[in-house]
Amino acid sequence: MNTRDKITRLADQLIRKQGYNAFSYKDLSEPMQVRNAAIHYHFPAKADVGIAVIDKAIREFDEYKQQWSDLPENEQLEQFAQMYMRNCKQGLICLMGSLAPDYLTLPEAMQMKVRAMGQDLLDWLTYCLEQGRKKGLFSFSGEAYDRALLVASTLLSALLLNRVLGEDTFQRMYDQLLSDLLKK
Amino acid sequence: MNTRDKITRLADQLIRKQGYNAFSYKDLSEPMQVRNAAIHYHFPAKADVGIAVIDKAIREFDEYKQQWSDLPENEQLEQFAQMYMRNCKQGLICLMGSLAPDYLTLPEAMQMKVRAMGQDLLDWLTYCLEQGRKKGLFSFSGEAYDRALLVASTLLSALLLNRVLGEDTFQRMYDQLLSDLLKK
DNA sequence: GTCTATATGTTGATAGAC
DNA sequence: GTCTATCAACATATAGAC
Numbered sequence: 001m002n003t004r005d006k007i008t009r010l011a012d013q014l015i016r017k018q019g020y021n022a023f024s025y026k027d028l029s030e031p032m033q034v035r036n037a038a039i040h041y042h043f044p045a046k047a048d049v050g051i052a053v054i055d056k057a058i059r060e061f062d063e064y065k066q067q068w069s070d071l072p073e074n075e076q077l078e079q080f081a082q083m084y085m086r087n088c089k090q091g092l093i094c095l096m097g098s099l100a101p102d103y104l105t106l107p108e109a110m111q112m113k114v115r116a117m118g119q120d121l122l123d124w125l126t127y128c129l130e131q132g133r134k135k136g137l138f139s140f141s142g143e144a145y146d147r148a149l150l151v152a153s154t155l156l157s158a159l160l161l162n163r164v165l166g167e168d169t170f171q172r173m174y175d176q177l178l179s180d181l182l183k184k
Numbered sequence: 185m186n187t188r189d190k191i192t193r194l195a196d197q198l199i200r201k202q203g204y205n206a207f208s209y210k211d212l213s214e215p216m217q218v219r220n221a222a223i224h225y226h227f228p229a230k231a232d233v234g235i236a237v238i239d240k241a242i243r244e245f246d247e248y249k250q251q252w253s254d255l256p257e258n259e260q261l262e263q264f265a266q267m268y269m270r271n272c273k274q275g276l277i278c279l280m281g282s283l284a285p286d287y288l289t290l291p292e293a294m295q296m297k298v299r300a301m302g303q304d305l306l307d308w309l310t311y312c313l314e315q316g317r318k319k320g321l322f323s324f325s326g327e328a329y330d331r332a333l334l335v336a337s338t339l340l341s342a343l344l345l346n347r348v349l350g351e352d353t354f355q356r357m358y359d360q361l362l363s364d365l366l367k368k
Numbered sequence: 369g370t371c372t373a374t375a376t377g378t379t380g381a382t383a384g385a386c
Numbered sequence: 387g388t389c390t391a392t393c394a395a396c397a398t399a400t401a402g403a404c
Contacts, residue, residue: 003387021206022289024379038388040381093285100344101277101285105206118348141367146360149353153341154334160284161337164302169333176330183325187369208397222370224399 004042004052006032012053016092020050020102047107050099054113057095058120065124073132074182077151080125081174084155088170093159096121096152122148129181138181151177188226188236190216196237200276204234204286231291234283238297241279242304249308257316258366261335264309265358268339272354277343280305280336306332313365322365335361 001009007028014023025036025046032039043049064083068076087094099106099114106114122145129151130144140147158173185193191212198207209220209230216223227233248267252260271278283290283298290298306329313335314328324331342357 018289019203019205019286021203022286025381026378034387035389036380037382037390041387044381046380091288096348097341097344098285100341100348101282102203102206103344103347104275105202115348118345122349142360142363146356149342149345149349149357150338150360153345153357154337156344157281157284157337157341158333160281160287160340161302161333163287164280164284164299165306165333172330173333173337176326176334179326209399210396218369219371220398221372221400225369228399230398 003032003038007039007042007049008052008056011049012056012095013092015050015053016087016095016098019098021105047110050106050110051113054095054099054110054117058117061121061124072137073128073135074137076128077132077138077181078178080128081155081178084159085170085174088159088162091163093163094156097156097160121152125152139183140181151181187216187222191223191226191233192236192240195233196240196279197276199234199237200271200279200282203282205289231294234290234294235297238279238283238294238301242301245305245308256321257312257319258321260312261316261322261365262362264312265339265362268343269354269358272343272346275347277347278340281340281344305336309336323367324365331365335365 010028010031011023014027025039028039028049029036039049043052064079068079071079084094096114096118099110103111103114125148126145129138129140129147132138133140133144154173154177158170158177161173162170194212194215195207198211209223212223212233213220223233227236248263252263255263268278280298280302283294287295287298309332310329313322313324313331316322317324317328338357338361342354342361345357346354
């Protein structure tokens, strides 16, 4: 992995552990054992780091979607939820859960990226739920988009609340979420 | 209102607009037209501000609970949700939605307060849902505590996502949440 | 309670040598 | 690509006068 990618990877973890406003160039340069100027060479401004992290997340989600594309929708949803569970086990929240609270403090270019990432995720989830419902794999009322909002929001905040309310919180919410959608 | 309360009130809005790590003593002292040392007189350390804000939120929620205590549980829940809707209209997220992402960067005394606030809220919501279900006012499966987690998480993230995904987001999630719980 | 003044550290960022 | 060196701005926080 090249230096740029290593920085992006580290920044991603820092953002999802501490938040965008709580990490600094020092937090990147120290573990990589270079000076902060070296980080600035790859990413002139902090927002450039943030944008690279979001772009990487969008690309990686794209790869996942492709890998799941032949599965039935209920299994696709389960794969999606397990992506969050893996984050949970690492003590990390999701990018949206980290960046949405700080949204108003972010430079406009980052705001646009965050929004694009969210729309991308919601588009996929909406389609997955709609198709799954048509096939009888899911049972839910209302518009698929509204249901997608609730599903995404549950996983997002399950990661947040797991930190605060105890380590069984994610699993409880995960189980209840899937049981709601799959039950007749 | 005394100076201490004015500071607490302003800090509350800043935390729920920008996040705990993104506001400074200057953001408090400038609008109040005093020097930053005056803020330090009332709150020696930044964590003291944070703790005062959380304590105020706990007290205010206590008052609300009392005011609602004679209503049927479905109306209590509606009042609870409308509390979030009022925040939404002011462009503010809830304290938990702001502080949970930053949880690992907070001093221990603040972490304990955040946790206490969350448990307090969940306790009330769990009891409200359980009682409402017994009376046939709500319809849901699973443990009341798990359902309370989902309800709280939906309102929390509805405020977050409303900023990012567009201003109809909160209303959509609000409607779907209540319709899910009230339907037979 | 608020002020001036100051201490001390950190931040994001840049210039120029190697 | 990384370094040294440096910057201005801002952060949290304290001492002591009024």
